[in-house]
Amino acid sequence: MEAIQPVAATDASAPSTRRKRVAVLFGGRSSEHAVSCATASSVLRAIDRDAYDVIPIGVTRTGRWVLAADDPERWAISAGVLPEVKDGDGPGVIAPVQTGDHALQVLEPGQVPRELGQVDVVFPLLHGPFGEDGTLQGLLELTDVRYVGAGVLASAASMDKAVMKVMLKGAGLPVGEYLVVRPGQWQRDPEAVRDDVEELGWPVFVKPARAGSSVGITKVDGPDELDAAMAEALRHDRKLVIEAAVVGREIECAVLQAADGSCATSLPGEIEFVGEHTFYDFEAKYLDDATKLSCPADLPDEVIARVRELSVRTFEAMNCEGLARVDFFVQADGSVVVNEINTMPGFTSSSMYPRMWAATGLAYPELIDRLIQTALGRPTGLR
Numbered sequence: 001m002e003a004i005q006p007v008a009a010t011d012a013s014a015p016s017t018r019r020k021r022v023a024v025l026f027g028g029r030s031s032e033h034a035v036s037c038a039t040a041s042s043v044l045r046a047i048d049r050d051a052y053d054v055i056p057i058g059v060t061r062t063g064r065w066v067l068a069a070d071d072p073e074r075w076a077i078s079a080g081v082l083p084e085v086k087d088g089d090g091p092g093v094i095a096p097v098q099t100g101d102h103a104l105q106v107l108e109p110g111q112v113p114r115e116l117g118q119v120d121v122v123f124p125l126l127h128g129p130f131g132e133d134g135t136l137q138g139l140l141e142l143t144d145v146r147y148v149g150a151g152v153l154a155s156a157a158s159m160d161k162a163v164m165k166v167m168l169k170g171a172g173l174p175v176g177e178y179l180v181v182r183p184g185q186w187q188r189d190p191e192a193v194r195d196d197v198e199e200l201g202w203p204v205f206v207k208p209a210r211a212g213s214s215v216g217i218t219k220v221d222g223p224d225e226l227d228a229a230m231a232e233a234l235r236h237d238r239k240l241v242i243e244a245a246v247v248g249r250e251i252e253c254a255v256l257q258a259a260d261g262s263c264a265t266s267l268p269g270e271i272e273f274v275g276e277h278t279f280y281d282f283e284a285k286y287l288d289d290a291t292k293l294s295c296p297a298d299l300p301d302e303v304i305a306r307v308r309e310l311s312v313r314t315f316e317a318m319n320c321e322g323l324a325r326v327d328f329f330v331q332a333d334g335s336v337v338v339n340e341i342n343t344m345p346g347f348t349s350s351s352m353y354p355r356m357w358a359a360t361g362l363a364y365p366e367l368i369d370r371l372i373q374t375a376l377g378r379p380t381g382l383r
């Protein structure tokens with residue numbers, strides 16, 4: 001690994017032509033640890049090294065930050081083996097700890113912390129809880145560090161499917177029928193929950209309010225299967241969302257915000273799954289060759305226009321920034337329902353978000369550059 005040279009913290013205020021320093025954060029505490037490592041692999045390979053100094057920081061499954069290898073191969077999914085950040089992957093890293101302090105420090109056992117220097121911007125390539133949910137964003141806000149993507153509120157609200165739906169409905173966006181099961185409600189009054197579910201009609205999807213990658217989600221065809229599905233979802237979150245099934249094609253659209261706040265949308269893409277998967281579950285997403293991704297999706301022009309329009313409205317309704325992927329169901333009559341928004345969508349070079357941009361004429365290295373430039377160009381603090 002090439003040694004990373006410290007940069008004096010005073011560089012922040014002085015006009016400088018030095019390369020911007022980007023801390024790439026990946027791994028993390030959520031169930032999407034491995035896919036986050038795979039994203040880091042792609043980004044480390046593609047980022048413009050003439051424009052940026054890169055500091056790769058791996059976050060272990062227990063939440064420890066380590067100075068990680070700047071090595072795309074190390075973090076790739078190869079031969080079916082899932083990459084993982086381990087304690088021994090490098091010395092510990094201490095995040096900036098006070099307002100205006102953009103300095104990272106390296107901690108080696110038995111030694112005084114060593115200055116690693118200032119970061120100009122953090123690129124959080126983290127999915128799910130403790131990365132995509134506003135917690136990391138809050139830490140960075142506290143210390144005035146710029147970062148790519150949505151802020152605290154948008155991250156937290158988009159991660160929580162119950163809150164997201166309230167906000168989308170409030171903005172007049174089309175969402176499917178659903179109900180929220182509050183913490184403890186199923187234990188206190190299962191019959192009331194059963195009655196509410198009956199009203200939605202079968203099948204339903206039972207989901208943890210805050211998870212991701214389809215973790216904990218079950219498609220339930222009838223009342224006999226409800227208990228098991230509730231138990232499974234409750235393993236991941238105390239709050240649940242139960243949705244009526246929407247019959248339609250799964251269409252996604254990428255939103256990219258420029259430094260001036262304007263939003264561009266990609267051509268939509270489509271996900272289809274084959275074999276025994278009845279929905280886009282965890283295995284279909286990562287483990288099997290069960291998924292077919294089409295970019296751009298074969299859709300009538302008016303549906304494409306509607307999906308793009310709803311993507312920007314969803315992005316804005318959630319107060320998102322930088323990037324997001326908005327996921328839809330397009331029903332047989334052409335009507336479009338918003339399923340969800342992801343503030344840090346899958347971002348390997350072969351993931352849907354970059355692929356949809358590639359199909360729209362924006363290549364992966366350029367996409368990375370735009371995201372970093374947008375983040376550098378926006379102020380910290382309330383925005």
Ligand SMILES: Nc1ncnc2c1ncn2[C@@H]1O[C@H](COP(=O)(O)OP(=O)(O)O)[C@@H](O)[C@H]1O
Pocket residue numbers: 176205207211212213214215217243244245246247250279280281327339340
């Ligand atoms: N209401 C629904 N109707 C039909 N399919 C659904 C519904 N909700 C979820 N699914 C299926 O489950 C998948 C995962 O659900 P989603 O809400 O997107 O969770 P995650 O945030 O984990 O991606 C969807 O891509 C879709 O295949």
Ligand SMILES: [Mg+2]
Pocket residue numbers: 214327340
């Ligand atoms: Mg989804």
